[in-house]
Amino acid sequence: MTFRLLFMSLSLLVISPLMVSAAPVLPADIRDGLEAFRQASGVGVDLGDKRQQALYQDAEEARLSGQTDDAGRVLAGMKEGYWAAVGYLNLSTDYAREDLNPARALVALRVALAMLEGDGDSARREQLRNRLLTRAGYLAYQHGEYEKAIGFLEKVALDSFxxxxxxxxxxxxxxxxxxxxxxxxxxxxARKYPLAYPGVADAWIAMGRGYDLSGYLGQAGEAYLAANAAFESERVTLRKLAEKIRDQGAYKTLIEDARETGVDWFLADSRTLTQPRMAYLLGFMAQPAAQHAGGRVAALEVMAARLVGYQRDLEVFDSALAEQIANSQRQTAYENTKALSRQGADLRARIERLSAEAVDSAQKNRLSSLAQTLADTRDRLASLDQRASGRPAVLRALRDQALALKSRNEALVASVKRLRLEAGEALDKLALDYVASRDRQMAFALDKTEQQIAHLYEYLALQNLANADLSGDTAGEGRP
Structure with a gap:
């Protein structure tokens, strides 16, 4: 059952049902296949995830050019799954930016959540679902629909970015x-997560505000001081991380070291439930440019390791060929076959003498058979001598090829190492820029906590002065 036959038969079913009814009855397997095709897609043919990705790209081109209506029409024709959900998420971002009322953006997010249920990749589905719910909760909060926001946010899993x-x-x-x-x-x-995650620094500051609104000014001051210390410590961590990136490279610091389970200098934090360096890696890799740069370095690492393995194999092959050439000299093979030929000549002479002395035909037949066997052995020795004489030349040709491949592989190794160095430098620059941006965010958060502490102390000082004035006035009334 070929695709061509399916497509032609499907065209008959879709375009002209009368023609199908007049045609011969289709085989059961073709009919079942056509039915499956019709159910799988509105046009009858399901081209899989790549087709959906291509449609998503079309919708993105329309959206980025400002044609959100055209993008919506493309997305409406897509099948349920990951790409349709991502498309509606991006569309909701445009709606939220254009509209004062986030209603359209919330509708797009709800459609994205519904579309996402058709994704077969559970890990990818869960990750995007958490993003959609967080985004929906934020929009609902902005719109003042706090109960709706709480409903969205309570559905977010506790183990996601x-x-x-x-x-x-x-x-x-x-x-x-x-x-x-x-x-x-x-x-x-939220404070139990690393400060590299979005929202954690805000949660530290919000704790002090929460105590303030509850009327616990002392605890509010302690919370602000604790946030201040956490931000200072995080800035030290970021400086050490930047130093390590400069010394060892971003690929080893952020990617290779994240695979290890040992405790490193920026893992020693009892407040966290997850590894801080994994949080930094996730935050860094959220940037498309970082994904591209990291993937390029990883591909070059694999390529370099493979070429080094080829180099070892070629060296072993070359040494084995050199040993074979040394042990397979023509002179040695010729001397061995010459001694065997002399022994064969002696045996042939003895067989001829015994044949002449034989008295019956049975003995003559056996001796004749031995003579034929000896002749065959002589021919094989001659052939062996000929092959042995040509073997060193073949081995030398193979070794020349191996040396040429070895030289070419060495050039490839040098080229890949150079490209790996350039790719690593590009990745290091992106990583250092990311660390610097995180440090600026921590400095901004630190400034906010210091302002809150200053305002709190100013308020307490003014309140103490007011209390002192009140007590002084009371004392004055009792004086004569």
């Missing part, structure tokens, strides 16, 4: 409902 941000937004929504205790519980859970 979006979790800390979802917990922070969940706390904000609860705080708007005047449930400050529950809000601080969400922020406290």
């Amino acid at each position: 979006s979790t800390p941000r979802a917990l922070y937004l969940h706390g904000l929504a609860l705080s708007q409902r005047s449930n400050h205790r529950a809000a601080m519980q969400s922020w406290h859970r």
Whole structure:
């Protein structure tokens, strides 16, 4: 059952049902296949995930050119799955930027969540689902629909990159409902994640604000001081991370070391539930440029290791050929066959003498058979001598080829090493820029906590002055 036959038969079914009814009855397997094709796609042919990705690219081109309506029409014709969900997520971002009312953006996100259920990759589906729920919770919070925001955010899993941000937004929504205790519980859970995750630094600051709104000014000051210390420590961590990237490269520091389970200098943090360096790796790789640069370095690493393996194999092959050439000299083979030929001549002479002395035909037949065997052996020795004489030449030709391949492989190794160095430098630059941006964010968060501490101390000082004035006035009234 070929694809051509299926397509022709399907065209008959789709275009002209009358023609099909007049045609001969189709075989059962073709009919079942046609039915499966018709159910799989609106046009009858399902070209799989690559086709959906191509449609997603068409929608993205329309969206990026400002034609959101055209992008929506392309997405509406796509099958359920990952690419349709990503397309609607991007479309919701445009709607949120263009509209003051986030209703359209929320509708697009709900459609994305529904489309995502058709994705067969569970890990990919769960990761994107958490992003969609976090985004929907943020839009609902912005729109003032706090209960709806809480409903979205409570569905986010606790082991994803979006979790800390979802917990922070969940706390904000609860705080708007005047449930400050529950809000601080969400922020406290967010603080247990590394500061590399989005939303964690905000949760540290929000804890102090939560105590302030609850009327616990002392605890608010302690929370701000704890946030201040955490941000200072994180800046030290980032400086050490930058030094390690400069010394060992970003690929080893962020990617290779993330595979290890040992405790490193920026893992020693009892507050975290996950590895901080994995959080930095995820945050760094969220950038398309970093993904491209990291993938290029990884591909060159694999290529270099493979070429080094080829080089070892060629060296072993070359040494084996050299040993074979040394042990397979023509002179040695000729001397061995010459001695065997002399022994064969002696045997032939003895057989001829015994044949002349034989008295019956049976003995003569046996001796004649021995003479034929001896003749065959002589021919084989001659052939062996001829092959042995040509073997060194063949081995030398093979060795010349091996040496040529070895030289070419050495050139390839040098070229790949040069490209690997250039790719590593490009990745290092991106990683250092990322670390510098994270350090600026920590400096900004540190400045915010210092301002909050200053405002809190100023408020307490003013309150103490007011209390002192009040007590002084009371004392004055008792004086004569």
